[in-house]
Amino acid sequence: MPSQVSIHPALDGGVKKGQENFDGGTLVCACTDRAVKVAIKGTIAHNHACGCTKCWKPKGAAFSVVAVTPHESVTVLENGDKLHVVDPDALIQRHACKACGVHMYGPVEREHAFKGLDFVHPERFQEGGWPEPTFAAFVSSIIESGTPPSAMAGVRGRLNELGLTPYDCLNPTLMDVIATWVAKKTGTLKEA
Ligand SMILES: N[C@@H](CCC(=O)N[C@@H](CS)C(=O)NCC(=O)O)C(=O)O
Numbered sequence: 118m119p120s121q122v123s124i125h126p127a128l129d130g131g132v133k134k135g136q137e138n139f140d141g142g143t144l145v146c147a148c149t150d151r152a153v154k155v156a157i158k159g160t161i162a163h164n165h166a167c168g169c170t171k172c173w174k175p176k177g178a179a180f181s182v183v184a185v186t187p188h189e190s191v192t193v194l195e196n197g198d199k200l201h202v203v204d205p206d207a208l209i210q211r212h213a214c215k216a217c218g219v220h221m222y223g224p225v226e227r228e229h230a231f232k233g234l235d236f237v238h239p240e241r242f243q244e245g246g247w248p249e250p251t252f253a254a255f256v257s258s259i260i261e262s263g264t265p266p267s268a269m270a271g272v273r274g275r276l277n278e279l280g281l282t283p284y285d286c287l288n289p290t291l292m293d294v295i296a297t298w299v300a301k302k303t304g305t306l307k308e309a
């Protein structure tokens with residue numbers, strides 16, 4: 118059964134493979150006047166679709182497309198005065214354009230496994246070729262933004278068809294990274 122729900126406009130027609138040599142570029146917000154521009158030096162990692170209510174998504178999409186990059190790789194190039202932090206209490210300090218709402222970068226500054234990484238939305242790169250998303254996270258969370266529970270089987274089916282294995286939290290790789298960090302912090306795990 119085809120999903121009635123748009124996963125994301127950049128993915129609905131099939132997931133386009135990225136280019137091996139992708140080396141970063143410029144993220145641009147959706148403003149036609151004084152667009153915010155943010156440079157990302159080098160490639161991105163762990164690109165995925167996220168169904169949570171907090172990540173920025175284009176109109177009509179159930180999922181965001183989101184990846185990480187080291188904080189040192191992020192530089193605001195233009196119109197940074199338009200940025201504000203969406204939720205100062207959140208782990209991810211999402212810096213969004215006040216005019217168009219697009220999230221431009223979201224650093225993790227708190228003590229956490231992801232400290233030092235910034236979350237970015239690769240679809241905002243003015244360049245093509247960014248590494249494609251490889252899984253879907255927080256899939257059940259799309260119910261919180263209005264997807265009917267009855268549509269979930271179709272959504273998960275479609276994600277699998279697109280090669281985006283659905284998870285209701287993060288994928289095993291990232292869940293292991295978080296748990297390893299916690300186990301080291303508590304002293305349960307003595308070595309890597
Ligand atoms: N069910 C919640 C999940 C939110 C959530 O935990 N999002 C994940 C994926 S982006 C996260 O790491 N959030 C940290 C944050 O928002 O700072 C929602 O949809 O709002």
Ligand SMILES: [Zn+2]
Pocket residue numbers: 146147148152153214215216217218219
């Ligand atoms: Zn904008």
Ligand SMILES: [Zn+2]
Pocket residue numbers: 167168169170171172181255
């Ligand atoms: Zn999210």
